Amino acid sequence: MDEGLLRSLTPGVLAVLVRRGADFAAAEDAVQDALVEALRVWEAEAPRDPRGWLVTVAWRKFLDATRADAARRRRELRVREEPAAGPAPAADDTLWLYFLCAHPSLTPSSAVALTLRAVGGLTTRQIARAYLVPEATMAQRISRAKRSVSGVQLDRPGDVSTVLRVLYLVFNEGYSGDVDLAAEAIRLTRQLAAVVDHPEVAGLLALMLLHHARRAARTGPDGGLVPLAEQDRARWDTALIAEGVGILQAALARDRLGEFQAQAAIAALHADAPTAQETDWVQIVEWYDELVRLTGSPVVRLNRAVAVGEADGARAGLAALAELDASLPRHTAVAAYLHERDGDPATAARLYAEAAGKAPNLAERDHLTRRAARLNALRARGTSES
Incomplete structure (x- = not known):
């Protein structure tokens, strides 16, 4: 079967x-x-x-x-x-269903659950395990979502950007339980790309492929996070990278830039660099400038500060960071990294420890804690040797 x-x-x-x-x-x-x-x-x-x-x-x-x-x-x-x-026709039906499941009346979590159930064909149990919630909770969420869209008539084209946002949320969940949501999001986005001709659909698919290509190198043997600069690039999936770059180039050639295409362009520049030291950070900053123009997102500005720190030096990165709200998620972790690059291990260690306490998941918390411990150990060793 x-x-x-x-x-x-x-x-x-x-x-x-x-x-x-x-x-x-x-x-x-x-x-x-x-x-x-x-x-x-x-x-x-x-x-x-x-x-x-x-x-x-x-x-x-x-x-x-x-x-x-x-x-x-x-x-x-x-x-x-x-x-x-x-x-x-199957193509028309599928596209219509995407728009229905991403209807504005639904919350993002409900839209994701309904998309996985109705478009992805997953069972309620599979979705519940993927999101680490009880099956009864997920069943109620899906039931409410189905009631919300019952009777909705889509008499005009749906909002592609809303559909893409839902698929992006699915992809970012990654892997948990017995469902690989990253792979599922790629499958659904491929399906969408086959029935709708839109450069941002292609941009999202390219972004997913380029990120997914690095998946095997993102964790070490102990399950700990491996930062991009420290990843073994021989473990990256070159076939996925080539496919993603090809899809992105075709989308960019249509001269209708959107945020997913810009994000994919940044991912492509990372994928194109043979080593971390050869990354074209100047061009990455330029793409982040485009993303800021397109979205105005504070999170994009935060990531841009990191790129500025790589392109123009840690002091420039810290200056860009100083313009942002310190309550932003991962702001403290970025500050720690830039202070470490600026040659201030004491401040960096303190900020890494502080960031670990705010980490959204266990893997990130452990990674930040190890960074703080490493810097403190180096400082202690330096003090004893002097």
Whole structure:
């Protein structure tokens, strides 16, 4: 049984039911029932038209589930009176479903969960494990999201930027539980890129591929974080890098720059450098300037300060950092790094320890704690030798 095939067919089947008049929540339940039946029946013999089979079975299950409700029976009769056209094109259905799952009425967390369930074809249990929450909690979140979008009519093109933001959130979750969300986000973005021609879709796909190419080198044998400058570049996936760069170049050639293309350009410059010392930091600062212009994001300005410190020296980086709100996430960690580069290990060690207390996860906390301990050890050794 090819579970990957079932997952890839899920969004198109769900969209067909909703377009035929099914309530989103009821349609999603019917599709899940059809998938369960497919797992049972296809083991012996797969149908010649898997998508058509799923549409037929899911629609039958939807009708069976709604016959007991008088209001839904009226809708069923109305739908049956419509011309018996075949399913809408899969590409159109899939794109429509992306926009529905990223509807502005949903919170980011609900949009992500619904996208993984409806477009990604993941089970509630898989999504819950990926986000490290109880299955009942995730089920409630998905149910609320389905109720929110039930009856929503997309009578005009959806907002591509909202869809991309949801996919980016999925990618940034990385890996946890039994679902590799980074790989899942890449799969879904590839699927989106196949049905919508937009340079920012290509830009996001390129960004994901370029970041994912470094995945194997991001952690050491002990599971600790390895900073970009210290990574073994021989472990980077050169095929993914080449693909990402190719996609990015084609997107940039269309001269419709967006934030994901700019981020991908920065990632490409890192990937292109044979060593950390050969990184083109001057050009990276220029791309961060573009990102600031596009987004005005304080987090982008924070990352720009690091790049300025590499391109023009630690003092210049600290001057850029001084213009930013010290309460920004990772502001203290950046300050520690720049002070270390500026030859002030005492201040750097203190700031690394302070940043460790604010770290958003255990891996980052351990990394910052080790940086502080290393600098304190070097200072102690220097004091004893003198």
